[in-house]
Amino acid sequence: MKRVLLFLATNLAVMIVLGITASLLGVNKFLTANGLNLGALLAFAALMGFGGAFISLWMSKPMAKWSTGARVIDSPSTSTEFWLVQTVERLAQRAGVAMPEVAIYEGEPNAFATGATRNSSLVAVSTGLLQNMSRDEVEAVLAHEVAHVANGDMVTLTLIQGVVNTFVVFLSRVVGYLVDSFLRRGDQESSGPGIGYMVTTIVCDIVFGILASIIVAYFSRQREFRADRGAAQLMGNPQPMVSALRRLGGLHTEPLPQNMASSGIAGGPAWMALFASHPPIESRIRALQS
Structure with a gap:
């Protein structure tokens, strides 16, 4: 499987x-x-x-x-990274959860969220997703992952x-x-x-x-x-x-x-x-x- x-x-x-x-x-x-x-x-x-x-x-x-080679964005260095961090922060505030770590990894279109608690989570997106989707679509995917976090x-x-x-x-x-x-x-x-x-x-x-x-x-x-x-x-x-x-x-x-x-x-x-x-x-x- x-x-x-x-x-x-x-x-x-x-x-x-x-x-x-x-x-x-x-x-x-x-x-x-x-x-x-x-x-x-x-x-x-x-x-x-x-x-x-x-x-x-x-x-x-x-x-x-470790599995994906995801790189956590500690200090955004590009406009895309700034947008990702700001978007996740806004969505997390709406959902009532702590700011997740935000990461990017190399790969085909995909994204994921994980973490042991609602207030200690990670949201990651692939380079393929960023390259093949509009900003509104990427934001929707990020909202989906934040919803996973908020739902526990x-x-x-x-x-x-x-x-x-x-x-x-x-x-x-x-x-x-x-x-x-x-x-x-x-x-x-x-x-x-x-x-x-x-x-x-x-x-x-x-x-x-x-x-x-x-x-x-x-x-x-x-x-x-x-x-x-x-x-x-x-x-x-x-x-x-x-x-x-x-x-x-x-x-x-x-x-x-x-x-x-x-x-x-x-x-x-x-x-x-x-x-x-x-x-x-x-x-x-x-x-x-x-």
């Missing part, structure tokens, strides 16, 4: 690291001689699920800068990801235990989890993780509709956002790096609609016009 959020990729990596660390430290004591301790397993699953999600959230802004979309997605992560970890280990118990029925000599538990848990982590990504992708699509609507409100008129989306639909847009592609306003087509982090541009335009 082309649209995988930086947050989702780092979340998975952190969950793996946390799981290995928990095993080495022996804190995953939910398997007992009498079977599964469901309370301990749920606590372990929540630690893994929300731990990975919130660490990923905390890492989102520096990872975004990164925190919302973190909480959703934490919940689905928890269920993935919990259900995978319950199924792993049941399969292992079935395969080892009548075996009175062995103790502890067997190979059936380990293999089943890994397979279930993958399968349930894919199903969970469908849930996260659904909420991601809904936040795009909300950000489009927020941009129209910040601009006082939906037409600039409609024009910006139409222009994007006619441009050759290139997704952001794979680990954060769904942060962008534009991205490549998903191989299945259920996994798409963004709705089709035509649907977004219809929603704005209605």
Whole structure:
């Protein structure tokens, strides 16, 4: 898939690291001689699920800068940079959020916003976007990204990801235990989890993780509709956002790096609609016009 959020990729990596660390430290004591301790397993699953999600959230802004090579505009040196900073500042004031960092990166038309909180965010635009859109269209895109910040979309997605992560970890280990118990029925000599538990848990982590990504992708699509609507409100008129989306639909847009592609306003087509982090541009335009 082309649209995988930086947050989702780092979340998975952190969950793996946390799981290995928990095993080495022996804190995953939910398997007992009498079977599964469901309370301990749920606590372990929540630690893994929300731990990975919130660490990923905390890492989102520096990872975004690193992934795209975005250059933060500390001291504007050109008329375009002055305009970008002033426009984001004006939009942020209207939205009631702290001034985000503003950055430019080299690439095809796209833009993104990220950050751990509404008052510690980053808004970045590509050189391709600046070169292929009018000022009104670029301002609409900036308003869309500021709306993401004002809506607290990164925190919302973190909480959703934490919940689905928890269920993935919990259900995978319950199924792993049941399969292992079935395969080892009548075996009175062995103790502890067997190979059936380990293999089943890994397979279930993958399968349930894919199903969970469908849930996260659904909420991601809904936040795009909300950000489009927020941009129209910040601009006082939906037409600039409609024009910006139409222009994007006619441009050759290139997704952001794979680990954060769904942060962008534009991205490549998903191989299945259920996994798409963004709705089709035509649907977004219809929603704005209605």
